[in-house]
Amino acid sequence: MSSAIYPGSFDPVTNGHLDIIERTAAIFDKVTVAILINSSKTPTFTVEERIDMLKKATAHIPNVEIEFFDGLLVDFVRSKNANVIIKGLRAVSDFEYEFQMAMLNKSVAPDIETLFMMTGNKYSYLSSSIVKELGRLGAPVDEFVPQAIMDNVTEKLRKDRKEK
Numbered sequence: 001m002s003s004a005i006y007p008g009s010f011d012p013v014t015n016g017h018l019d020i021i022e023r024t025a026a027i028f029d030k031v032t033v034a035i036l037i038n039s040s041k042t043p044t045f046t047v048e049e050r051i052d053m054l055k056k057a058t059a060h061i062p063n064v065e066i067e068f069f070d071g072l073l074v075d076f077v078r079s080k081n082a083n084v085i086i087k088g089l090r091a092v093s094d095f096e097y098e099f100q101m102a103m104l105n106k107s108v109a110p111d112i113e114t115l116f117m118m119t120g121n122k123y124s125y126l127s128s129s130i131v132k133e134l135g136r137l138g139a140p141v142d143e144f145v146p147q148a149i150m151d152n153v154t155e156k157l158r159k160d161r162k163e164k
């Protein structure tokens with residue numbers, strides 16, 4: 001059985017992420033979407049909220065599971081008996097950082113491959129940070145996040161805005 005790991009912060013999951021998840025699920029028998037810690041980011045949504053949103057957003061895809069792991073990505077990949085990491089690339093600007101991570105992961109785990117999937121054209125400008133900025137400023141985010149999590153996102157960002 002072929003399986004792939006799609007890691008990220010997913011703070012929150014966007015339509016761009018969902019596009020990558022759907023396309024990966026069409027290629028591999030099983031896709032594990034893994035929420036991992038990005039030490040250079042301070043998340044807005046809790047791990048539980050992010051798991052809940054990913055579960056809602058992917059409820060229509062039978063071969064997808066959602067997990068959280070507080071450790072190295074390659075250790076998680078091994079724990080799932082997988083050897084493929086999927087990363088989305090939006091633009092050339094993503095490349096340098098992703099290239100560095102792929103090289104680093106390859107040096108510590110030569111048996112694990114990172115495969116890059118180009119983002120869908122209409123999502124090339126989209127990021128979780130942009131969604132958060134729009135939501136906090138009271139702009140609609142319905143074009144950018146899955147319908148199933150719209151209330152979770154707008155409610156949290158509205159509260160966030162009030163507290164600041």
Ligand code: PNS
Nearest residue numbers: 007008009010036037038071072073101
């Ligand atoms: O969505 P993001 O924030 O770009 O995802 C980055 C993430 C979480 C995949 C990356 O920070 C990661 O792999 N974190 C786990 C810890 C790890 O393995 N670090 C070394 C990889 S360079």
